[in-house]
Amino acid sequence: MAPGAGGAGNVMAPDAVSTPLLLPDTTAGVREIVGGAFAAREPLRIQGAGTWRQAGPPVCSLRTLSLAGLAGIIEYVPGDLTLTAWSGTTLAELSHATAAHGQWLGLDPAGARHGTIGATIATASAGPLAHAFGTPRDLVLGLECVTGYGEVVHAGGRVVKNVAGFDLVRLNTGAWGTLGPVTALTLRLRAVPVHDVTLAIRVDGEAHLATLLAILRAPTMSFLAMEWVDGDTARRLGVGDGTDIVLVRLGGNDAFVRGQRAAIENAASCAPTDPAVWAALATRDALAAVVARFSGPVSGLPSRIGMLRALRSRCQGSIVLHATVGRGIVRLIADEAEAPVRDVLSATAADERVIVERQPDAWWDDAPDAFATGLAGRVRAAFDPAHICNRRQAAHA
Amino acid sequence: MASTLAGIVGERRVLERRSALTAYASDGLPGYHQVPSLAVFPGTRDELVAVVRALAGAGLPFVPRGAGTGLSGGALADGTVLLGLNRLTRILDIDPVNRIATVEPGVVNSALQKAAAVHGLHYAPDPSSQSACTIGGNVAENAGGPHCLKYGVTLNHTVACTVLLPDGEIVTLGSRHGETAGYDLLGAFVGSEGCFGVALDCTVRLLPDPPRVRTLLADFSQLHDAALATSAIIASGILPAALEMMDGAAVRLVEASVYAAGYPTDCDAVLLVDLDGVADGLEDDVAAVDAICRAHGARHVRIATDGAERTLLWQGRKKAFGAMGRAAPHLVLQDAVVPRTRLPDMLQQIAGIGARHGVAVWNIFHAGDGNLHPSVSYDAGNPGEAARVHACMTEIMQACIAAGGTITGEHGVGLDKIDYMPALFDGDTLAAMCRLRDVFDPAHLSNRGKVVPVHTCREWHQAPAGRAT
Numbered sequence A: 001m002a003p004g005a006g007g008a009g010n011v012m013a014p015d016a017v018s019t020p021l022l023l024p025d026t027t028a029g030v031r032e033i034v035g036g037a038f039a040a041r042e043p044l045r046i047q048g049a050g051t052w053r054q055a056g057p058p059v060c061s062l063r064t065l066s067l068a069g070l071a072g073i074i075e076y077v078p079g080d081l082t083l084t085a086w087s088g089t090t091l092a093e094l095s096h097a098t099a100a101h102g103q104w105l106g107l108d109p110a111g112a113r114h115g116t117i118g119a120t121i122a123t124a125s126a127g128p129l130a131h132a133f134g135t136p137r138d139l140v141l142g143l144e145c146v147t148g149y150g151e152v153v154h155a156g157g158r159v160v161k162n163v164a165g166f167d168l169v170r171l172n173t174g175a176w177g178t179l180g181p182v183t184a185l186t187l188r189l190r191a192v193p194v195h196d197v198t199l200a201i202r203v204d205g206e207a208h209l210a211t212l213l214a215i216l217r218a219p220t221m222s223f224l225a226m227e228w229v230d231g232d233t234a235r236r237l238g239v240g241d242g243t244d245i246v247l248v249r250l251g252g253n254d255a256f257v258r259g260q261r262a263a264i265e266n267a268a269s270c271a272p273t274d275p276a277v278w279a280a281l282a283t284r285d286a287l288a289a290v291v292a293r294f295s296g297p298v299s300g301l302p303s304r305i306g307m308l309r310a311l312r313s314r315c316q317g318s319i320v321l322h323a324t325v326g327r328g329i330v331r332l333i334a335d336e337a338e339a340p341v342r343d344v345l346s347a348t349a350a351d352e353r354v355i356v357e358r359q360p361d362a363w364w365d366d367a368p369d370a371f372a373t374g375l376a377g378r379v380r381a382a383f384d385p386a387h388i389c390n391r392r393q394a395a396h397a
Numbered sequence B: 001m002a003s004t005l006a007g008i009v010g011e012r013r014v015l016e017r018r019s020a021l022t023a024y025a026s027d028g029l030p031g032y033h034q035v036p037s038l039a040v041f042p043g044t045r046d047e048l049v050a051v052v053r054a055l056a057g058a059g060l061p062f063v064p065r066g067a068g069t070g071l072s073g074g075a076l077a078d079g080t081v082l083l084g085l086n087r088l089t090r091i092l093d094i095d096p097v098n099r100i101a102t103v104e105p106g107v108v109n110s111a112l113q114k115a116a117a118v119h120g121l122h123y124a125p126d127p128s129s130q131s132a133c134t135i136g137g138n139v140a141e142n143a144g145g146p147h148c149l150k151y152g153v154t155l156n157h158t159v160a161c162t163v164l165l166p167d168g169e170i171v172t173l174g175s176r177h178g179e180t181a182g183y184d185l186l187g188a189f190v191g192s193e194g195c196f197g198v199a200l201d202c203t204v205r206l207l208p209d210p211p212r213v214r215t216l217l218a219d220f221s222q223l224h225d226a227a228l229a230t231s232a233i234i235a236s237g238i239l240p241a242a243l244e245m246m247d248g249a250a251v252r253l254v255e256a257s258v259y260a261a262g263y264p265t266d267c268d269a270v271l272l273v274d275l276d277g278v279a280d281g282l283e284d285d286v287a288a289v290d291a292i293c294r295a296h297g298a299r300h301v302r303i304a305t306d307g308a309e310r311t312l313l314w315q316g317r318k319k320a321f322g323a324m325g326r327a328a329p330h331l332v333l334q335d336a337v338v339p340r341t342r343l344p345d346m347l348q349q350i351a352g353i354g355a356r357h358g359v360a361v362w363n364i365f366h367a368g369d370g371n372l373h374p375s376v377s378y379d380a381g382n383p384g385e386a387a388r389v390h391a392c393m394t395e396i397m398q399a400c401i402a403a404g405g406t407i408t409g410e411h412g413v414g415l416d417k418i419d420y421m422p423a424l425f426d427g428d429t430l431a432a433m434c435r436l437r438d439v440f441d442p443a444h445l446s447n448r449g450k451v452v453p454v455h456t457c458r459e460w461h462q463a464p465a466g467r468a469t
C-alpha cells in the first residue's frame, strides 16, 4: 500500500496545543515542510498518532508535523521475516498484517496500539517482550528520515545483517525526533510461537525475589518475558491476592511449554493466568502524572524495588511498580505528581540510568537535556543545526 | 614523533624501519599493500592515551589495528601511523551474576570465551577468526559469526565502551548496567571501523551456555535445493543457533585437507544446522528441521550423537577457509548479504558470473542470515588472474545490491568496498554519514580515507591506492 499522492500537506486547524497541524502524506511533503522550517528557523513539533504527546520534556513549536498521514505497508516479505512500513502505520495495523502470516513484531511498548511505529522507534519504546527480542535497537534494520536540514536519508537496509557505512539507524532510534522525523522503517519480524502461555509466580518479599531470580535466570529456563509486578497492582490487574508476582510468558511448542511449566512449578508456587494481563499492564499508566524507569544491575533489582517501594508510604496517590527482570529495569508509575516523587527524581536527576518518560512540565526544569551536551550536542548540531525538530522549551533547556 | 612516542612506550615498541613495517602492510585481505610511516604499540591504557594525545597534538593521522585479521583492508595505514593494540590484553572484569565482562581492546575473542567458560558463560559473537581477532576489532567491525543468526552480532552484545576520541578526549558510550538517556552513540560507534576513535575498553554481555545443542548435517545433490531448504527453515519459525551452507567444491577441498570432517564428497551442498536451548521441546525442532531438509531434497540428514561428533562437523566449516589456502597462494573472501528468499537465485547468479569470468567461486556462508561469502583462491601475483577475480567479485557485489542486499554483513567497508558505497547509498545519506564521523573526529585523524567516500578522498576513490591489481 502506498501513501496517497500529495504535496507538502494541508495546514489544518489548530490541534490540542493549538499549533497548526501539518499532515503530509509523502516523504517529499515532509522534506518540503522541514526544509521550509529550516529556512525560516521555525520550530516544529513532530508527532505520530499523538497518543503519547505528554511524554518527554515540553516542546516549543509553531506548527506540528504529523506523520500520521504517511501510513501503510510498503513491502512485506513473510519468507524473509522483514517488513517495511511508513512511519505513521499504527502498531495495530502492523499486528494485523503480520498475524495473517503467523508472524509478529516482538515489540509491546506500553500505551495504545493505535500509536505509530515511527514514534515507537523514535522513542525506542519497548515493553516486556524486550526480554527475548531486544529493544528497537535490535529490531530496526533500516529507516528513512528527514534531517533538520531537510535532506532525505536512507540508512541501513532490508537485510538482517548489514555493516555498510556508519550507523544512522541506531542514531535515529531513540532520538525522540530531535534529529528529524523518521518517515519509513524496515523491521525484523518473528514467527508467532505455537503456544503462548502466561504464568503468575508468587513472590514473598524482596529476599524471596532474589532467590527466585536465580532460579528463573538459570540456563534451563527460557521465557519471552519475565516481569515483576507489585502486589497491589497485581490485585488490580486481577492476577493475585495482594502478593507480589512475577509474570512469565512462555512461547514454544507443546513439549517446551509443558517442560518449562513443570520446571517452574517445581521451584515456586505458580498459576496460569489470562494473557490479557500484558495488555492491562501496558495501559496501566494511561492517566499517570509521572512515569520513570530506573535501571541498574540485575543483581541490584530487589534493592532498587525496595527503595522505590519505600516511596509509597509517603504518597497519597497510587504508586505502581513493575520491573523487567532480565533487564534490571523498574518502572514507576505515580498517579499524582507529589512532592516525595519529585524528591526521588531530583535526587537521581544526574543519573543517566533514570529515564523520565512523563512528569509535570515544571519538573523538567531540573532535568538535564540528554541531547544537548558533549557528543550528543554535537550530533544534534550536525543533523539539526537550527534546532527545528522537537526543540525543548527554553525554560527547560 | 618517533622519539616522542618512544618516550611514552619505550624504544622497542616503536617501529620505524621499512623492513619492520612491511609486516603490517596487509590484513586478512590480499591485493592491498600499504606501509605505515611508523608503528607504535602501547602496553597500557595510559600509554595508549598519551600516544593518541601526542599524535593529536602534532595533527598526525593514525590507524588503530587489533590482530589485523580484517577482510576489508580496514587496518592498513598508508604513510600514516599504525597504532597497534594487540598488547592491551587484560580482561578487566567478569561479573558472572550480571553476566557482563569488561576487556581491553586487544583481548582475543577466544581468550574471552575461555575466561567466560569457567562460569558456564560465553560471548555470543563467534567469527571464524576468533582464535586471532580482538574484541576491539570485533566492535570496530560489528563482527558476526555462525551463531549470530539466533543471538545477534557484536552490536547486540556490547553494552558500553570507553572511547578515546582522536583529539584525545575520553568518553563513555552506553552503560555497564542498564539504559541510558540520549542518542545511541554506542550503537553508532560499534561498526565504525576505527574512524570514530579507539576503544579503550569494551563491556560486553555474556550468555549462559545453552543446556543442550543438537547439530545436523544435511547434504544435497543440488545447491539450489539447499538454498530452498534454508528459506523454508527460516520461514517455519524455528530459529536455529546457526544455519551454515558449504557448496560441493568447498566440501571436497575440506575433505582433502587435514580438517576432513566426514562430509559426503559427492554432494553439491551441505547445510550445517545447530539447534540449541533448553532441553524441553528441542527434539521436536530437530525433527522438524530434519523433515524440512528432506522435503527439499536432502539425500541424508546426519544428526551428531555426541560432543565429539559435533566438534568434528563444525571443524570442517570453521577451517574451510584455511583449507582453501591449499589451492592457491591468495584467498579473497567476500562478504555480501541478500534477503534470505533471494538466496537460491543469487547462488545461481554467482555460479554464472564465476563461469563467465573463468573464476572458480566457492560458497561457504551464513545461509540463515543470507550472508554470502563468495571466495576465490588465486595468485595475486598473476595480473591477468587477479584482474579476472576482481571483475568477478565486482559483478557479484552488484548483483547482491540489485537483489535488495548489501555489500557487507560483517567484514566492513574498509578500503576494499568504498567503491560500492555510492551504489548503495545516495549522496545525502553519504553526506549524513560524513557528518556523523565529523562529530567524533572532525580532523579526520583516525583511519582517514576509509568507509565513506568523502570529497577529500574522491580522487583516491576513483583509483584506490594500494590495490595491487
Ligand SMILES: Cc1cc2nc3c(=O)[nH]c(=O)nc-3n(C[C@H](O)[C@H](O)[C@@H](O)COP(=O)(O)OP(=O)(O)OC[C@H]3O[C@@H](n4cnc5c(N)ncnc54)[C@H](O)[C@@H]3O)c2cc1C
Binding pocket: A045, A046, A047, A048, A049, A050, A051, A052, A053, A054, A055, A056, A067, A087, A088, A091, A109, A110, A111, A112, A114, A115, A116, A117, A118, A119, A120, A121, A122, A123, A124, A125, A126, A176, A177, A178, A180, A181, A182, A183, A283, A285, A286, A287, A291, A357, A390
Ligand atoms: C499511555 C501511554 C503510555 C506509554 N508508556 C510508554 C512507556 O512506558 N514506555 C515506552 O517506551 N513507551 C510508552 N508509550 C509509547 C508508545 O507505546 C509508543 O512510543 C508509540 O506507540 C506512541 O505512538 P504515537 O504515534 O501516538 O506517538 P506520539 O505521541 O505521536 O509521539 C511520541 C513521541 O515520538 C515522537 N515522534 C512521533 N513520531 C515520530 C517520527 N515519525 N519521527 C520522529 N519522532 C517521532 C514525537 O515527537 C514524540 O516525542 C506510551 C504511550 C501511551 C499512549
Ligand SMILES: Cc1cc2nc3c(=O)[nH]c(=O)nc-3n(C[C@H](O)[C@H](O)[C@H](O)COP(=O)(O)OP(=O)(O)OC[C@H]3O[C@@H](n4cnc5c(N)ncnc54)[C@H](O)[C@@H]3O)c2cc1C
Binding pocket: B027, B028, B063, B064, B065, B066, B067, B068, B069, B070, B071, B074, B075, B085, B105, B106, B126, B127, B128, B129, B132, B133, B134, B135, B136, B137, B138, B139, B140, B141, B142, B143, B144, B145, B146, B193, B194, B195, B197, B198, B199, B200, B321, B322, B410, B411, B447
Ligand atoms: C579466516 C578468517 C575468517 C573470518 N571470519 C569472520 C567471521 O566469521 N565473521 C566476521 O565478522 N569476521 C570474520 N573475519 C574478519 C575479521 O576477523 C573480523 O573483522 C575481526 O573483527 C577483525 O578483528 P581484528 O582484531 O583482526 O581487527 P583488525 O583487522 O586489526 O582491524 C579491523 C578494523 O577495526 C579497527 N580497530 C581495531 N581495533 C580497534 C579498536 N580498539 N578501536 C577502534 N578501532 C579498532 C581497525 O582500524 C580496522 O578498521 C574473518 C577473518 C579471517 C582472516
